[in-house]
Every structure is written in C-alpha cells, then in structure tokens.
Amino acid sequence: MKILCIGDSNTYGYDPRSYLGDRYPADVRWTDRLDNCEVINCGVNGMTIPRENSRYIGLVRINDPDLVIVMLGTNDLFKSLAAEQIADQMGRFLDSIVSVAKQILLISPPVLQYGEWVMDDDLVEESQDLGRMYRELADRKGCLFADSAEWGIEMSKNWKKN
Numbered sequence: 001m002k003i004l005c006i007g008d009s010n011t012y013g014y015d016p017r018s019y020l021g022d023r024y025p026a027d028v029r030w031t032d033r034l035d036n037c038e039v040i041n042c043g044v045n046g047m048t049i050p051r052e053n054s055r056y057i058g059l060v061r062i063n064d065p066d067l068v069i070v071m072l073g074t075n076d077l078f079k080s081l082a083a084e085q086i087a088d089q090m091g092r093f094l095d096s097i098v099s100v101a102k103q104i105l106l107i108s109p110p111v112l113q114y115g116e117w118v119m120d121d122d123l124v125e126e127s128q129d130l131g132r133m134y135r136e137l138a139d140r141k142g143c144l145f146a147d148s149a150e151w152g153i154e155m156s157k158n159w160k161k162n
Helices: 054-063 074-078 083-097 121-141
Strands: 002-007 038-043 067-071 104-108 144-147
Touching: 002 054, 038 054, 054 083, 067 083, 074 083, 074 121, 083 104, 083 121, 104 121, 121 144
Parallel strands: 002 038, 002 067, 067 104, 104 144
Antiparallel strands: none
8 A cells, every 4th residue: 555644743753852853763653654555754844734735736646645644733733823723724735635635544633732842721722622623624525534642642741830
C-alpha cells in the first residue's frame, strides 16, 4: 500500500530536544512504523493547514497513493485560531483533495498538554474540541478518522501551574 502523509512536525518526526531540527529515529516516527507500506512523508515542521492547495493536489496526483493521511491543526492552534475555525479550514483543504485522493484518513492532532510549549488553558481546551470537530468533519466528507488523543502520546513535560 502506498501512503502519502501530509502534516506538521508530528508527521515529520521532529525531535524537540534537538536545536538543529533533527528527527526521531525511524523506529520511533509513526510514519515509519506503518508495516508493509510505501510511505511518502510530506511532514513539514511548523506547517499549518494550507490555504493554497494546488501543491497538495499535485502531490496526490503525481504519487497516486492508495491512502492520503492528513494530520494538521496543532500549529493553527498556536496561531490562536479557535477549533471551529481550524475545522472549517480543514474542511476546505479536504474538499480540494477529495476528488484526487482514493481514500483520506483525517487524524486529529494529539491534545495539547500544559507544559513547556503550552502555557494557556484555553489552548488546551481548544485542542480537546478539535478532535470532536474533526470526527464530525470526517463523517461529513466521507473520510476515515483517527483520534490521536486516544493513543496516549505525551506532548510536553507536565509542569504544575502556580
């Protein structure tokens, strides 16, 4: 099976302990742990949901994957967008690639946790809402859905708030 993955640093496999943009080893990156698959990893650190979609339409057409996996939205949260705005933008992005993709799997990003990268309770709450909204969006668009919040991924060191 050929899979094209579109995402941010979570898809790329960025190791936040690195100052130079290093990646986790292949045996740790989720995109490299998909057995019996040819994976085309188009993850980009810092990526937000694209507003200009022609590049991604072209990537899908050229690579002709059996499945397109999309996991984006974390960086949109960091830009202070509400979960509803992010879901609307994701809907427009999915609309642009649904006609050229054989099948799409929408994955909601891991829920943010209060810690090194997240110092705002509202941001945590918006990230929790995003999973529910993505599930509803996937249903409406006829896409497969997975909620990475259910995978128990630690997203930051847990700090206690003062």
